[in-house]
Structures are given as structure tokens and as C-alpha cells.
Amino acid sequence: xxxxxxxxxxxxxxRVSSFLVGDRKRKKIGDKVFHGLVxxxxxxxxxxIVIVVFSVGVGSAKIFSHEGFIGFVTGTNWNAVEGxxxxxxxxxxxxxxxxxxxxxxxxxxxxxxxxxxxxxxxPSRLSSPLSFVIELLAAVPSIxxxxxxxxxxxxxxxxxxxxxxxxxLGPYIPFFNQAPxxxxxxxxxxxxxxxxIPIVSSISRDVMKAVPDTQREAAYSLGxxxxxxxxxxxxPYGKSGLLGASILGLGRAVGETMLVTLIIxxxxxxxxxxxxxxxxxxxxxxxxxxxxxxxxxxxxxxxLIGLGAVLLILTLIINIGARLMVSKMVKVxxxxxx
Amino acid sequence: MGKKDKLSGEKSRNASSDYRQIFHExxxxxxxxxxxxxxxxxxxxxxxxxxxIIPLGSILLEVIKNGAAVISIQFLTQPPGSIGSDxxxxxxxxxxxxxxxxxxxxxxxxxxxxxxxxxxxFAPTGSGKGVKERAISFFANTIRLFNDxxxxxxxxxxxxxxxxxxxxxINSFSVWAGAFALSIIMIPIISRVTEETLKLVPNSLREAxxxxxxxxxxxxxxxxxxxxxxxxxxxxxxxxxxxxxxTAPLIMTILGTSLFFTGLTGPVDALPLKIWRxxxxxxxxxxxxxxxxALVLILIILILSASIRxxxxxxxxxxxxxxx
Numbered sequence: 001x002x003x004x005x006x007x008x009x010x011x012x013x014x015r016v017s018s019f020l021v022g023d024r025k026r027k028k029i030g031d032k033v034f035h036g037l038v039x040x041x042x043x044x045x046x047x048x049i050v051i052v053v054f055s056v057g058v059g060s061a062k063i064f065s066h067e068g069f070i071g072f073v074t075g076t077n078w079n080a081v082e083g084x085x086x087x088x089x090x091x092x093x094x095x096x097x098x099x100x101x102x103x104x105x106x107x108x109x110x111x112x113x114x115x116x117x118x119x120x121x122x123p124s125r126l127s128s129p130l131s132f133v134i135e136l137l138a139a140v141p142s143i144x145x146x147x148x149x150x151x152x153x154x155x156x157x158x159x160x161x162x163x164x165x166x167x168x169l170g171p172y173i174p175f176f177n178q179a180p181x182x183x184x185x186x187x188x189x190x191x192x193x194x195x196x197i198p199i200v201s202s203i204s205r206d207v208m209k210a211v212p213d214t215q216r217e218a219a220y221s222l223g224x225x226x227x228x229x230x231x232x233x234x235x236p237y238g239k240s241g242l243l244g245a246s247i248l249g250l251g252r253a254v255g256e257t258m259l260v261t262l263i264i265x266x267x268x269x270x271x272x273x274x275x276x277x278x279x280x281x282x283x284x285x286x287x288x289x290x291x292x293x294x295x296x297x298x299x300x301x302x303x304l305i306g307l308g309a310v311l312l313i314l315t316l317i318i319n320i321g322a323r324l325m326v327s328k329m330v331k332v333x334x335x336x337x338x
Numbered sequence: 339m340g341k342k343d344k345l346s347g348e349k350s351r352n353a354s355s356d357y358r359q360i361f362h363e364x365x366x367x368x369x370x371x372x373x374x375x376x377x378x379x380x381x382x383x384x385x386x387x388x389x390x391i392i393p394l395g396s397i398l399l400e401v402i403k404n405g406a407a408v409i410s411i412q413f414l415t416q417p418p419g420s421i422g423s424d425x426x427x428x429x430x431x432x433x434x435x436x437x438x439x440x441x442x443x444x445x446x447x448x449x450x451x452x453x454x455x456x457x458x459x460f461a462p463t464g465s466g467k468g469v470k471e472r473a474i475s476f477f478a479n480t481i482r483l484f485n486d487x488x489x490x491x492x493x494x495x496x497x498x499x500x501x502x503x504x505x506x507x508i509n510s511f512s513v514w515a516g517a518f519a520l521s522i523i524m525i526p527i528i529s530r531v532t533e534e535t536l537k538l539v540p541n542s543l544r545e546a547x548x549x550x551x552x553x554x555x556x557x558x559x560x561x562x563x564x565x566x567x568x569x570x571x572x573x574x575x576x577x578x579x580x581x582x583x584x585t586a587p588l589i590m591t592i593l594g595t596s597l598f599f600t601g602l603t604g605p606v607d608a609l610p611l612k613i614w615r616x617x618x619x620x621x622x623x624x625x626x627x628x629x630x631x632a633l634v635l636i637l638i639i640l641i642l643s644a645s646i647r648x649x650x651x652x653x654x655x656x657x658x659x660x661x662x
Binding site: 027028030031033034035037038039041042043044045046048049051052055056058059109110111113114116117118121130132133134136137139140141142143144145146147148150151152153194197198201225226227228248251254255256257258261262285288289292293305308311312315316318319320322323 | 372373375376379380382383384385386387389390391393394396397400401448449452453455456457459460461478480481483484485486487488490491492493494495496498499501502503522525526529553554555556558559579582583584585586589590593610613614617618625628629632635636639640643647
């Protein structure tokens with residue numbers, strides 16, 4: 001080793017250390033600036049929340065002063081003709097709840113089945129590629145679900161499910177008694193179910209995996225079968241997490257816009273209240289999407305934003321409830337703290 | 339203490355042997371029925387998995403089959419022809435998606451990453467003793483809750499926000515409004531992934547930095563963030579893939595047009611918006627174009643999702659495409 005390289009080494013070392021350590025004063029100021037910066041960006045979230053509440057509130061003020069909050073939420077008319085303007089959100093609230101309800105009735109049991117398979121049955125060789133495929137389903141944009149539902153799935157569901165149901169049950173149960181068309185609240189519910197399965201099943205799988213193995217071993221040691229183990233030891237332990245996952249799926253279904261717009265049939269006014277499973281209907285979000293660009297008056301625009309306000313309140317209740325339940329089970333990994 | 343433990347231990351042993359006996363009798367009685375139930379449930383679970391994969395297969399198949407038929411250089415680069423004709427293409431929509439998503443990422447990625455850094459490095463989760471620590475912890479938990487709330491907001495509501503705050507203010511549908519709305523969707527996703535990734539960085543690395551007298555900002559940026567850069571990057575790509583397919587907020591912000599980009603304060607088109615408008619038209623040629631646009635969009639998103647997998651591969655990064 002020559003003296004030159006030693007000299008170079010110490011030179012670099014000095015420069016590196018002066019860059020990293022700096023002098024004390026600059027270091028303090030730098031840290032303060034950085035702390036302020038990250039604090040500010042974190043607080044930006046608060047700012048966004050304020051902006052959301054403000055925008056929806058200001059945008060819908062006109063309709064709520066015109067109809068009153070209760071009047072708007074319970075009204076069934078949707079009339080934009082000048083002089084006879086009347087707006088009510090009730091049909092769309094019912095349409096939203098009904099399509100999401102169908103989605104939940106079909107999607108949640110299927111998701112639990114998938115989660116059970118991934119967490120309890122499949123060897124990891126099979127379960128990790130399968131999880132990937134199912135999460136891929138979650139990455140497909142909802143507009144593409146909508147396109148597929150409108151041009152492909154609609155005919156399949158009409159011919160294979162709706163028509164047989166109508167022919168066999170229609171004459172006896174009024175709930176099924178309407179000639180199916182493919183564009184109705186039932187098809188919307190089914191496609192929504194397909195859409196929420198990835199999120200509900202992947203969170204449910206995480207919840208089941210978070211259940212300690214000692215729970216399972218205890219049940220197995222008593223001679224329980226795999227299903228009995230899950231029923232007695234895994235599901236009860238992860239109950240709140242599984243419930244939370246389902247409610248999170250409900251939140252997704254309630255807020256979903258594009259695929260519903262394409263397949264629910266887009267009825268307006270009192271006729272949008274679904275009286276049978278195969279009625280054309282409308283949800284809060286689909287009506288907003290359909291009419292926003294065609295709104296003829298400020299009042300109509302305000303009414304559409306009012307629908308957004310109702311939707312906001314609905315999803316806030318659902319989501320906060322779900323998060324509270326999931327966070328009880330699956331905590332963010334604690335990591336390391338100073 | 340020892341005696342008490344022993345006692346309760348004996349008691350629980352007794353209880354468990356009781357249960358064991360009951361269980362044993364029950365299991366002998368219904369052994370075959372229980373086995374059959376187990377089999378049936380297992381088969382049902384497999385049916386559920388297949389039932390979820392069939393729609394995915396069908397969607398991909400239809401998009402590729404119908405989309406590939408219309409893809410051409412002209413389709414990818416030309417503006418749309420007259421309504422109902424099969425000339426022209428979706429050039430403005432592709433360009434608009436790139437511009438809007440790009441601008442949204444420029445706004446959303448830095449804010450999301452820095453906010454995640456704050457939550458991981460500057461806000462301890464444990465309940466501290468001092469008033470100041472408790473205040474910080476409360477503030478951070480509030481931010482986390484609001485991030486979750488933002489993630490759960492319907493995208494159409496975020497569109498309304500973009501409309502009221504920007505479109506009404508500058509009196510024009512604009513790229514800015516669309517990018518602002520999309521950035522609201524991005525920020526909570528990136529912030530959360532960043533926080534979770536940074537928390538996995540071993541504390542010894544930070545301590546090594548402190549022991550050399552390096553300032554906290556430099557430790558965070560050049561040691562912690564550098565160590566976790568792959569995880570943070572997957573979070574950003576995840577968010578980009580998510581907003582690339584968003585349609586609802588764009589209806590009320592960028593509006594959609596058949597012209598190429600003219601400026602950040604004017605309307606542009608976007609792929610998901612184009613698909614919606616085309617699907618709503620009564621023409622066969624429009625539907626064919628819709629499938630073509632869907633193929634382009636799904637390719638963009640699949641490439642993004644695949645790159646997440648490649649980055650994350652073998653590095654212990656947990657990725658949840660689209661389920662955040």
C-alpha cells in the first residue's frame with residue numbers, strides 16, 4: 001500500500017463524513033426542515049378530508065335547502081323539468097342496498113370457501129400461485145368488468161339462470177315474476193359479487209393465517225377433521241376479522257360505479273325501486289355517472305352531488321365499522337421502534 | 339404460587355381429558371358421517387375457487403379475442419373517426435391516460451412517500467408517557483384512520499371533489515382536476531405501503547447511523563429509505579395500476595374529448611372513459627373499439643402488476659395487488 005492511496009482514503013473518508021455528519025448547526029436545521037416536510041405531507045391527508053366534506057357539502061347545499069334532508073332521502077321522484085323540479089334519493093338508496101346485498105349473499109360464502117381452501121387445504125406450492133391469480137382478478141379495472149358484463153355475461157345469466165328461475169318460481173313467488181332481460185338488479189349483484197370476491201377472500205385468508213397454529217393443533221389432537229377444526233377453532237377465533245372483511249367488501253360494492261351503470265338497467269324515478277329480482281334499477285353512484293354531464297340545471301347538478309353526499313355517509317359508516325373490526329385481528333406488523 | 343399453578347394445571351388436565359372422552363365417543367359414533375361432511379366441504383371449497391377463476395378466464399379471453407381484432411397502428415395513434423364508422427382510433431385516449439396518470443403520480447407519489455415516512459419514522463405507535471408523545475401518537479393514528487377512510491371512499495365521490503374544487507374554480511374541465519382527483523386515490527395507498535415497508539427495516543441500521551453521528555433526515559433518506567426502496571416502489575406502482583383503471587372520477591373532471599391534448603387546463607380523453615363512452619353507443623364498430631381500448635388498458639395494468647411481482651420476487655415484500 002502506498003502513502004498516496006492512504007492519503008486518498010482518508011480524504012474520501014473525511015468528505016463522506018463531512019457530508020453525512022455535517023456541522024452541528026446545519027444538521028439541526030436540516031432535520032427541522034425535513035421533519036416539517038414529512039409532518040406537512042402527513043397533515044395533507046387531514047386537508048383532503050376537509051376538502052372532501054367541504055366540496056360535497058357545498059355542492060349539495062342547494063338541493064338540501066330545496067327538498068330538505070329528510071325530504072331528499074325519502075323522496076322518490078326525479079323530475080328535472082323546469083317549474084316541476086322534484087328530486088328524491090330513495091329508489092337509488094334501495095337499489096344500492098339491494099344490489100350490494102345480493103353481491104354479499106353470493107360473494108361472501110364463496111370468498112370464505114376460497115379462503116378456507118387457500119389457508120387450510122392447499123399446499124403452499126398451490127396456494128401461492130392461486131392467491132396471485134385471485135389478486136389479479138382484483139387488479140382488473142371495474143370498467144372492464146362492466147364491458148364484459150354488458151356484452152358477454154348478460155346473455156349467459158339471462159339464458160342459464162334468470163329464465164329458468166322465472167319459469168319455475170315466477171308463477172308462484174312474485175319476487176321472481178318479471179320476464180328477465182339480463183340488465184337488472186340481479187345481474188348487477190352477481191357481477192358485483194365477482195368483483196368483491198378477490199378482496200374479501202384475500203383478507204379472509206390473511207385472517208385465517210393469523211390464527212395461531214396451537215388453535216388448530218388442539219382441535220386436531222382431539223381427533224377433529226379439517227372442517228371441524230376450522231369450524232370450531234379457526235372461524236370463532238377470527239370471527240371479527242372475517243366479519244370485517246365482508247363489510248369491507250360491502251363498502252366496495254356500495255361505492256362501485258361503472259360496472260353497475262352498464263348493467264343495472266338505469267331506471268329513473270319511482271320505477272327504479274326494484275319490486276322483483278329482475279327489475280331494472282339504479283344505484284346512487286350509477287345515477288351520478290349517468291346524468292352528471294347531461295345535468296340541465298344547477299339544481300339537478302346539486303341533486304346529483306346530494307346523492308354523492310348520501311353515498312359518502314353510507315360508505316363512511318360501513319368502512320369505519322369494517323376497519324375497526326379488521327384491525328382487532330390483523331394488526332400492522334409492529335416492526336422495530338426506536 | 340407453585341401450588342396454585344399446579345392445582346389449576348391439574349384441573350385443566352381433568353377438564354381436557356373429560357372433553358377428550360366426550361369427543362372420542364362422539365367421533366366413534368359419527369365417524370363416517372363426519373368424514374363425509376369434511377369431504378363435501380372440501381369439494382365445495384374447490385368449487386368456489388374454480389367459480390372465481392372462470393370469470394377471470396372469461397374476461398381475459400374475451401378482451402384478448404375481441405380486442406386483438408381491432409388493434410393496429412392506426413387504431414393506437416389516430417383520433418376517432420366520425421361516430422358509427424370504423425375509421426380512426428383511440429390515440430387521444432392513450433395519450434390522455436398517460437398524461438393524467440403521470441401528473442397524478444407526480445403529485446401523489448412524493449406526498450404519499452413522505453407521509454409514510456412520517457408515520458413510520460417520526461410517530462411512535464406505542465403509547466408514550468409524556469403529553470407530547472401521546473399527542474403525536476394520537477395525531478398519527480388519526481392520519482392512519484383518515485387514510486383508511488380515504489381508501490374506502492367511492493371514486494365517484496372523489497370525482498365530485500375534483501369537480502367542485504377545480505372544475506368550478508377555473509370554469510373548465512381539465513387535466514389538473516383529473517390528476518388531483520386521482521392523486522387523492524393514490525396518496526393513502528402509497529402512504530400505507532411505505533409505512534409498512536419502512537417498519538420492516540431492521541433497527542440496527544438506524545442505530546448504526548446514529549452511532550456515526552449522522553442526522554436523522556440523512557439516516558431516513560439514505561439508509562432507511564434506500565434499504566426499503568423496492569417495497570416503496572411496489573407501493574407506487576400498485577397505486578399507479580389502480581388509478582390507471584379508474585373511470586368514475588374522470589367523468590366529472592377531464593370530461594373526455596376526441597381531440598389530442600391541448601393543455602393542462604383543457605379536457606382530455608382517457609382509456610377507461612373511452613371504453614365507457616364506446617360501450618354506451620349503439621354501434622357495433624364502437625363496441626369493437628371498446629374491446630380494443632380494453633385490451634390496451636388491461637395490458638398496461640398487467641404489465642404494471644407483473645413488474646410489481648418481479649421487483650418483489652424473493653425479497654420478502656408482501657404485495658396485495660388491488661386489495662389495499
